Amino acid sequence: METTEGERRALEALQASGIPHVVARHGRVSSLAEAAAARGIDPSQVVKTIVVRRGDDDYLFVLVPGDRTIAWPRLRELLGVNRLSMPDAATARDVTGYERGTITPFGSLHPWPVIADARVHGLVSIGAGAHGVSATLEGAELVRVLGATVADVTDPAPDA
Structure with missing residues (x-):
């Protein structure tokens, strides 16, 4: 598997x-369940990185456990805004x-x-810049090094 520019940067x-951290390369997967199985962990340990738009050229990352979804009212309240959105795929890439x-x-x-x-704590796995590449590490260290604000901003996913 050839290393991509994104994987190298990440x-x-x-x-x-x-x-x-431990890097895993398992190839492309088509679902959260497949990603968790390929990494040998529970879906709740897969941390999704969601890009959220606050305004013009104003974005943030939200780290969400795999079995959960963003609770938009709580996230808006935390940020003190009335409106948030998810950018389209091209904008997220840009x-x-x-x-x-x-x-x-x-x-x-x-x-x-x-x-x-x-709920991002304990052993977690986060994407590493390319499809099928992840890093497994301690959630507390992930939060610390990113300087993340920790808050209850998710609800159980409907299919979890």
């Missing part, structure tokens, strides 16, 4: 962070340097603020 940023399904705060083109759901 892994260099992870390395520079000093967080102990503001992060990553395609959907590969987005990570590590090595993003812009150092957007990070909000981590309060």
Whole structure:
């Protein structure tokens, strides 16, 4: 499997962070359940990085456990805004340097603020800049090194 520019950027940023982590390369998957199985973890340990738009050229990352979904009213309240949205795939790529399904705060083109759901703890796995590439690490270290704001900003996913 050839290393992509996104994977290189993400892994260099992870390395520079000093967080102990293990990189896994398992190839493309088509669902959260497949990703969790390929990584040998529970779906709740897969941390999705969601790009959220606050305004013109104003984005943030929200770290969401795999079995959960963003609770938009709570996130808006936390941020003190009336409106948030998710950018389309092309915009998300433009503001992060990553395609959907590969987005990570590590090595993003812009150092957007990070909000981590309060359930991001223990051993977790986060995308590493390319399809089928992830990093497994301690959630508390992930939150610390990203300077993430920790808050209860998710609800159980409807299919979880």
